[in-house]
Amino acid sequence: MPGALEAAEANARKAEERLRMALDTLPEGIVFLDAEGRYILWNKTYAEIYSGSSDLFKVGLKLEDTLRIGVARGNYPEAIGREEAWLAQRLSLLANPGVRHEQQLADGRWIMIEERRTPDGGSIGLRVDITELKTALQRADAAVAELNQTQAFLDTVIEGMPAILLVTDANTGRMLMLNRAGELAFGHSRAEVLGHGYDKLFGASEAETLCEQDRRLIATGECSGAQEISFEGGDGSMHLLSVRKMLIRDAAGAPQYVVSACDDITEQRENEQRIIHLAGHDSLTGLPNRVLFNDRLTRVLQRKGSASKVAVLCVDLDRFKTVNDTLGHPVGDGLLRIVADRLNDCVRQGDTVARLGGDEFAVIQNNVEEPADAAILAQRIIENLGRVFETDGHQLVIGASVGIALAPADGESADALLKNADMAMYRAKSEGRGAFRFFEPEMDARLQERRRLELDLRRALVAGEFELNYQPLLNVAEDRISGCEALVRWRHPTRGMVMPGEFIALAEDIGLIVPMGEWIIRQACSDAARLPPGMKMAVNLSPAQFQSPNLVPTVVQALAASGLEPERLELEITESVLLDNSVANLRVLHELRAIGVRI
Structure with a gap:
């Protein structure tokens, strides 16, 4: 019996040591409090996050006491001037777990805090440094937990985690554990998936990718980088997961479990795509902007052969400034949206309509066999933009002037073509508006003269x-x-x-x-x-x-x-x-x- 008791105690110490080691591998700060709000356990990340108060962390010490001392030290700038109110608010959030909130530290970092209740009335606190998320749009790639702890306590920790945690048998590939976050994301209870392979949750191709990642991890013992996997969520829509894996070995060193920590990055990717779209498109009209226009024109010029020409048309609205100045920007913005729609109606599929800025638009016309093709398009644009516009209760007549430059005769680069089409457009405006003109070399001198006249x-x-x-x-x-x-x-x-x-x-x-x-x-x-x-x-x-x-x-x-x-x-x-x-x-x-x- 004494030998068995000693073995049990050794196993318990070993389990606790493995738990601490597992917690210390987590990129998030983890803290465990008892029902009275006293410290039980915390990991290294938690101490690093609160480095200004880490000397106070002791088992049995109340979190409220460390907060008060931290406030006195100036560790929480949000509390300055309202110390008691801040403490009351912070403690009330601790008493109402499940609500996420943010906290700013004295060194400028922002921390996301989430508390979860344990069955014994205590709580598990999660701390995530979201400074980069606060300062750079959607750069969140929240590190997922890598846990290796005893089974009983592992369930408590995992159920309190917001990330999806999935554990499979390293030898059979069968799923052994899925946390609550995973149930919600996949729309399956753990009873429905345990004992099955990845194909229960993922499509055949994605499941094979995950299996191959497991085989590589088991063979090399090295954790690979994040793998992005798509799946159909419980809501019926497609989601994207960022999956990181960790191998857990048994006491003999043999592979035992593969832990997959997953973040749903669907919204992050959608935001990134929106940012990419906005970088190349005009936010008002949705048309390509100058950057994307130049990029497309450069690509077109690089792939076009001598047998086919490209036309660039600069379109400037006549009397738009009058509308904007007298009727206001909302009316002007509405007018620009309608202009964008009419321009798109004028061109063929494969051509590009862009808004360069203000009331200036441009068109890339592909497959121009002769100048008359560009002239026909320019006249179509002038006629469409010459019709009455109705926006915001106003009937408006503006018109447009168009300048045309042809490649390669009028320029072999995007900048040269756009510049020459712009000069032709100014020539059209100076000759009475509502007309189009092709670029002619002598227009550069005339444009310089117009600019001098403008200054005078x-x-x-x-x-x-x-x-x-x-x-x-x-x-x-x-x-x-x-x-x-x-x-x-x-x-x-x-x-x-x-x-x-x-x-x-x-x-x-x-x-x-x-x-x-x-x-x-x-x-x-x-x-x-x-x-x-x-x-x-x-x-x-x-x-x-x-x-x-x-x-x-x-x-x-x-x-x-x-x-x-x-x-x-x-x-x-x-x-x-x-x-x-x-x-x-x-x-x-x-x-x-x-x-x-x-x-």
């Missing part, structure tokens, strides 16, 4: 280089001059007199048309006040100016400053304003008429 135009308003000329208005019935129409001119210091056709469209493109229009109203009212009584002053309004929230205040201030009677001011608007019979436009018309201004 931005300076002109501040420098006072604009002036008004007045065209008489004849009343044919009475055979007399009834007023005049204000016509803006730009007296450039070196170019001389610049006519409106050379700068009005550019002013609209770069957002100067509204402040320029406000200056015209003020100056025209001031000049009209010096005309004979009854003489009217006509001023043209651009759509952007009419939709500007400053229009009515500008008119009121100009009339007041000049002393001009409101009925002598006549504002001319285009049909496109009337086509959009929005509430905002109607309100502006009523306000102007209420002032006495003629429309």
Whole structure:
């Protein structure tokens, strides 16, 4: 009997030693508390996580006492200034196991905490360092438990683990244990799977992969890296597991068990795919962005032979800035989504439509046998984008200008083709919009000239280089001059007199048309006040100016400053304003008429 008792005690010590060794292999911190919240056992990782308080860990010491000392040491920044409230909250979470929460340590690390009750009223605490997860999106690859402990206590630990743990016989490959997390994930009770092979839970190919991994582990004794395996979950959907394996040997050193620790990484992979998608796509329209566009174009150019051409079309929306500035970004965003849909409708399968930024889009047209193919597509785009758009209760007319560059004649690289198509597009805009142009080598010089003109135009308003000329208005019935129409001119210091056709469209493109229009109203009212009584002053309004929230205040201030009677001011608007019979436009018309201004 004494020999048997000594053997039993030795086995117990050995079992406890193996348990401690198994716990110390875990990447998670594990702590066991009794029903009074006193320390029973903890592993090395737990001590490392709480290194600022590890000197306090003693069997029988209450967790509450170590927390208080840790708070006093400043180990928990969340507790600073609210020490008692923080302690109460932390202890209440301990008293209500099963709820995960997070904790920040003084060194900046974040720890995920989960408590589980044991049958004797104590608890098992799990601590996972989730710092990387907090700072880098979905980089979680939670290390799974590698356990080697006595069977009775092993069940308690495993059932408290959130990861799937699966134990198979190293000799027969039959499953011997599946924890609660595994039951929930696979949709099978352990009674249904124990005694069966992997094919009870996995498809034939996946089951064979797992068996081969077991054979390699048993043969070499080395733990391989994580293996990703798919399976059909209890909810009927496909899931992805990250599987890590550990070999447990018996006292004689022979392989006995293979422990598979599994993490469901389905959501992580889906998030990674979403990130990859977002990296190459525009979040507003879902179209490829500039990066993916350039990549696809480069690939196309690398594989195309001389017998087939590729066209790049740059598409810029006309008057989009007016919509965005006057009706707001939500309306502009809705318009861009519809534009993306219409562009996709214009192209063939295999072509690429991308949003490069703002209101600029681009198209890769494959298998272009002759320039006419690209011209047909460009005209189709112009016609589709010229139709009325309906979004957010507004009817909008914008239009588009298209530039075309052909490979290899206009460039053999993605950058060169896109640059040349962009220049052709600016040429189309400068010639009246709503048109397409093919790239021509001399366009580079013209683009440089346009950029110089843009810089001069931005300076002109501040420098006072604009002036008004007045065209008489004849009343044919009475055979007399009834007023005049204000016509803006730009007296450039070196170019001389610049006519409106050379700068009005550019002013609209770069957002100067509204402040320029406000200056015209003020100056025209001031000049009209010096005309004979009854003489009217006509001023043209651009759509952007009419939709500007400053229009009515500008008119009121100009009339007041000049002393001009409101009925002598006549504002001319285009049909496109009337086509959009929005509430905002109607309100502006009523306000102007209420002032006495003629429309």
